[in-house]
Amino acid sequence: xxxxxxxxxxxxxxxxxxxxxxxxxxxxxxxxxxxxxxxxxxxxxxxxxxxxxxxxxxxxxxxxxxxxxxxxxxxxxxxxxxxxxxxxxxxxxxxxxxxxxxxxxxxxxxxxxxxxxxxxxxxxxxxxxxxxxxxxxxxxxxxxxxxxxxxxxxxxxxxxxxxxxxxxxxxxxxxxxxxxxxxxxxxxxxxxxxxxxxxxxxxxxxxxxxxxxxxxxxxxxxxxxxxxxxxxxxxxxxxxxxxxxxxxxxxxxxxxxxxxxxxxxxxxxxxxxxxxxxxxxxxxxxxxxxxxxxxxxxxxxxxxxxxxxxxxxxxxxxxxxxxxxxxxxxxxxxxxxxxxxxxxxxxxxxxxxxxxxxxxxxxxxxxxxxxxxxxxxxxxxxxxxxxxxxxxxxxxxxxxxxxxxxxxxxxxxxxxxxxxxxxxxxxxxxxxxxxxxxxxxxxxxxxxxxxxxxxxxxxxxxxxxxxxxxxxxxxxxxxxxxxxxxxxxxxxxxxxxxxxxxxxxxxxxxxxxxxxxxxxxxxxxxxxxxxxxxxxxxxxxxxxxxxxxxxxxxxxxxxxxxxxxxxxxxxxxxxxxxxxxxxxxxxxxxxxxxxxxxxxxxxxxxxxxxxxxxxxxxxxxxxxxxxxxxxxxxxxxxxxxxxxxxxxxxxxxxxxxxxxxxxxxxxxxxxxxxxxxxxxxxxxxxxxxxxxxxxxxxxxxxxxxxxxxxxxxxxxxxxxxxxxxxxxxxxxxxxxxxxxxxxxxxxxxxxxxxxxxxxxxxxxxxxxxxxxxxxxxxxxxxxxxxxxxxxxxxxxxxxxxxxxxxxxxxxxxxxxxxxxxxxxxxxxxxxxxxxxxxxxxxxxxxxxxxxxxxxxxxxxxxxxxxxxxxxxxxxxxxxxxxxxxxxxxxxxxxxxxxxxxxxxxxxxxxxxxxxxxxxxxxxxxxxxxxxxxxxxxxxxxxxxxxxxxxx
Numbered sequence: 012x013x014x015x016x017x018x019x020x021x022x023x024x025x026x027x028x029x030x031x032x033x034x035x036x037x038x039x040x041x042x043x044x045x046x047x048x049x050x051x052x053x054x055x056x057x058x059x060x061x062x063x064x065x066x067x068x069x070x071x072x073x074x075x076x077x078x079x080x081x082x083x084x085x086x087x088x089x090x091x092x093x094x095x096x097x098x099x100x101x102x103x104x105x106x107x108x109x110x111x112x113x114x115x116x117x118x119x120x121x122x123x124x125x126x127x128x129x130x131x132x133x134x135x136x137x138x139x140x141x142x143x144x145x146x147x148x149x150x151x152x153x154x155x156x157x158x159x160x161x162x163x164x165x166x167x168x169x170x171x172x173x174x175x176x177x178x179x180x181x182x183x184x185x186x187x188x189x190x191x192x193x194x195x196x197x198x199x200x201x202x203x204x205x206x207x208x209x210x211x212x213x214x215x216x217x218x219x220x221x222x223x224x225x226x227x228x229x230x231x232x233x234x235x236x237x238x239x240x241x242x243x244x245x246x247x248x249x250x251x252x253x254x255x256x257x258x259x260x261x262x263x264x265x266x267x268x269x270x271x272x273x274x275x276x277x278x279x280x281x282x283x284x285x286x287x288x289x290x291x292x293x294x295x296x297x298x299x300x301x302x303x304x305x306x307x308x309x310x311x312x313x314x315x316x317x318x319x320x321x322x323x324x325x326x327x328x329x330x331x332x333x334x335x336x337x338x339x340x341x342x343x344x345x346x347x348x349x350x351x352x353x354x355x356x357x358x359x360x361x362x363x364x365x366x367x368x369x370x371x372x373x374x375x376x377x378x379x380x381x382x383x384x385x386x387x388x389x390x391x392x393x394x395x396x397x398x399x400x401x402x403x404x405x406x407x408x409x410x411x412x413x414x415x416x417x418x419x420x421x422x423x424x425x426x427x428x429x430x431x432x433x434x435x436x437x438x439x440x441x442x443x444x445x446x447x448x449x450x451x452x453x454x455x456x457x458x459x460x461x462x463x464x465x466x467x468x469x470x471x472x473x474x475x476x477x478x479x480x481x482x483x484x485x486x487x488x489x490x491x492x493x494x495x496x497x498x499x500x501x502x503x504x505x506x507x508x509x510x511x512x513x514x515x516x517x518x519x520x521x522x523x524x525x526x527x528x529x530x531x532x533x534x535x536x537x538x539x540x541x542x543x544x545x546x547x548x549x550x551x552x553x554x555x556x557x558x559x560x561x562x563x564x565x566x567x568x569x570x571x572x573x574x575x576x577x578x579x580x581x582x583x584x585x586x587x588x589x590x591x592x593x594x595x596x597x598x599x600x601x602x603x604x605x606x607x608x609x610x611x612x613x614x615x616x617x618x619x620x621x622x623x624x625x626x627x628x629x630x631x632x633x634x635x636x637x638x639x640x641x642x643x644x645x646x647x648x649x650x651x652x653x654x655x656x657x658x659x660x661x662x663x664x665x666x667x668x669x670x671x672x673x674x675x676x677x678x679x680x681x682x683x684x685x686x687x688x689x690x691x692x693x694x695x696x697x698x699x700x701x702x703x704x705x706x707x708x709x710x711x712x713x714x715x716x717x718x719x720x721x722x723x724x725x726x727x728x729x730x731x732x733x734x735x736x737x738x739x740x741x742x743x744x745x746x747x748x749x750x751x752x753x754x755x756x757x758x759x760x761x762x763x764x765x766x767x768x769x770x771x772x773x774x775x776x777x778x779x780x781x782x783x784x785x786x787x788x789x790x791x792x793x794x795x796x797x798x799x800x801x802x803x804x805x806x807x808x809x810x811x812x813x814x815x816x817x818x819x820x821x822x823x824x825x826x827x828x829x830x831x832x833x834x835x836x837x838x839x840x841x842x843x844x845x846x847x848x849x850x851x852x853x854x855x856x857x858x859x860x861x862x863x864x865x866x867x868x869x870x871x872x873x874x875x876x877x878x879x880x881x882x883x884x885x886x887x888x889x890x891x892x893x894x895x896x897x898x899x900x901x902x903x904x905x906x907x908x909x910x911x912x913x914x915x916x917x918x919x920x921x922x923x924x925x926x927x928x929x930x931x932x933x934x935x936x937x938x939x940x941x942x943x944x945x946x947x948x949x950x951x952x953x954x955x956x957x958x959x960x961x962x
Contacts, residue, residue: 016745016747038085041057042673050078064788065856099148101172127154129141229867275589278563279566296323307337321363332444345387361443436513439516440517465515466520527551578628683738688700701716755818756962771961774803780794793954868934
């Protein structure tokens with residue numbers, strides 16, 4: 012005996028069933044689809060995001076390193092499975108590739124990164140907005156804001172904001188980008204991801220919560236009056252209750268049973284530049300400090316000075332090529348060639364690959380001042396200077412920092428050997444030319460084997476050969492995506508994991524890759540943006556890293572400004588040592604790493620003497636205010652964190668439940684597939700099969716199929732795969748005749764106690780699908796009803812377990828399937844229980860929303876009353892001033908003020924009741940809207956009815 016068509020049809024409905032929003036099993040499909048081992052706090056966070064169909068969104072605020080991207084991936088994956096596929100992800104521009112990689116590799120979701128180039132290309136090819144796409148769209152904050160008119164007309168099913176703490180000042184009218192984004196996405200379901208929902212003021216919490224849902228609190232003034240200066244337990248408890256349905260936060264210490272943490276171990280390698288290098292640095296620095304630079308566009312001067320200074324610090328080879336580009340641009344300015352002039356500046360981006368991304372972050376557009384007659388001579392003199400600098404750069408064949416790299420690698424690899432990690436290193440540089448220099452010096456080193464480049468183009472011979480080998484190896488598997496860019500990156504990462512020893516990577520090249528197998532990071536060039544540094548280190552130092560991670564930095568002993576920058580990054584931002592993610596609080600204290608970069612550039616530009624440099628950095632350090640007020644830390648903990656024991660117990664339950672749901676789902680999917688593909692596929696394991704023939708409708712490739720999270724080169728099989736979708740649809744549409752099904756309990760290897768009393772008995776059972784539909788969701792319930800021939804009722808679990816054992820259809824036996832009054836009554840009772848369950852749950856949803864709206868309405872009324880109180884306070888102050896006035900004219904002036912205030916107060920009192928009535932009217936409208944959303948209609952669909960026997 013084996014499965015029957017009735018087993019298959021029931022399994023097909025179970026595998027595609029739409030679960031209620033509050034059911035833990037709702038995520039089963041997403042859990043199976045994820046190519047990653049999920050931790051219980053991630054499942055818990057994803058379920059929190061789905062906790063009510065009436066919520067406008069959520070803020071996931073787990074501490075850094077706990078996988079908020081994975082949590083969001085689960086939510087997106089579930090939305091995708093439910094065919095809600097208008098999904099937008101708004102991220103800092105330097106995280107776009109990382110998100111693309113995570114969603115593509117771990118959740119197999121089709122994604123598109125939108126930036127200026129891809130946007131224009133799509134419009135050109137498709138003649139329509141790329142936001143109207145069948146893929147998950149990923150773009151930057153700035154890009155979403157710039158394309159507001161296109162973005163706001165799309166009916167988004169979900170919009171995710173990563174690093175959402177940059178929205179926390181949305182309550183300030185001056186914060187234009189945040190306010191524009193809030194307006195664009197006001198009525199859209201949102202998910203905000205941030206480790207720092209509250210940093211310096213409770214008003215930031217107000218800002219983030221109101222961005223998600225502006226009906227949690229009333230006006231800013233009423234919030235400020237009630238909560239902003241609150242420290243009492245009662246007030247904090249009230250505030251926590253208000254935000255409990257919006258914000259979810261888990262701490263690292265609460266997940267220790269599931270995640271182990273590693274440390275960052277810093278190595279600082281000092282060096283002293285050669286005389287020629289030092290002279291080049293000083294000459295170019297003095298040039299950049301000139302009041303007038305013709306080589307740089309006026310609007311981009313600060314940005315390009317940053318880029319040139321970074322290349323100057325990288326290597327003489329990097330700055331030499333850049334100086335040549337500046338010379339070319341000046342020559343084109345004299346010719347007044349606008350297009351070629353712009354292209355010349357873009358050539359710097361061929362070396363400094365993050366130029367376009369940095370330009371977008373800084374928001375600069377290229378414009379030049381028009382030339383006057385005397386400017387041409389000045390440009391010629393500037394060309395002469397740049398030519399001298401370039402010649403000096405080209406005369407330098409070795410760099411002191413390059414020699415220091417060899418010393419640092421020897422120290423670092425020794426440290427790696429001590430901690431037992433693999434001898435692999437990633438060296439980060441910001442320049443392609445510096446990459447070439449490093450390849451040259453390392454090719455003569457003990458680490459020459461397994462040496463390769465990783466950058467934005469990967470067009471060197473070594474990379475091409477690695478790519479060809481990878482393609483040949485993975486031919487005809489799902490690992491090959493067809494996108495050369497994506498496949499090249501996968502090929503290089505796989506090579507690094509399996510054979511490579513040192514990857515020399517640019518910033519742009521290494522975005523979006525995960526290198527948990529590597530434990531040595533070398534910052535050959537150190538960015539000034541702390542958030543970029545954290546992203547770099549996060550390539551290796553992340554969940555899944557088994558060893559401590561060694562972080563190597565370099566320091567020019569002769570450069571005071573460089574020393575102070577490193578001190579800030581090391582001691583204040585704490586980027587290079589300590590426990591995993593120790594910098595999350597501090598990184599969030601700056602609005603944007605770009606602002607920090609700009610301040611650093613300003614110091615380099617405006618400080619010439621040692622005292623000026625020290626004074627400027629002292630001022631910056633004081634202004635940053637990184638020492639977080641202990642009272643605010645205490646307030647944050649009380650508002651956002653739950654007791655550790657309470658969290659751990661919940662996660663313990665979530666861990667076992669999610670594991671069980673995932674395992675059951677996997678087993679059911681593979682048993683279903685085995686039955687449907689009988690005769691044309693082999694099943695070497697419980698989680699894989701080999702399709703041998705194409706004897707089914709449709710074009711499905713033959714070969715090995717595996718469930719996600721399995722190893723090997725195979726087609727990744729899951730619900731959602733075209734083959735699985737076809738089999739499920741075919742089974743559900745199969746018309747099954749009345750039949751007698753014999754279940755083989757005696758042949759079952761295990762023991763199912765609940766079925767023991769059915770052995771030797773027979774009866775009738777039926778399976779019915781009840782669908783509950785509302786404006787916010789659709790949910791399905793499988794109802795099992797059955798009886799024995801002697802009139803005993805079967806409970807739901809007994810019938811469900813019957814289909815967990817094999818059976819066969821008995822031929823030529825006419826089943827006795829007359830509808831009985833008893834069976835109809837049982838079905839009605841069970842349907843009534845479903846309706847009651849849905850109704851009770853919807854009442855809870857309704858009460859939560861009503862309570863939220865009550866708080867919102869009271870806040871607004873308090874705001875109105877506050878205006879009258881403010882007038883009363885002003886009147887008291889004016890009376891005191893009148894009494895103290897020394898002259899009659901001054902007393903008369905104050906009396907007139909009092910009279911004016913009395914008239915205003917009288918008018919405010921008259922309008923107060925009308926305004927309060929208006930608030931109650933608006934609340935009533937919102938309540939009516941909620942009732943409409945919760946209105947449910949029911950439908951009933953028979954799945955099958957059989958006569959059963961247990962032998």
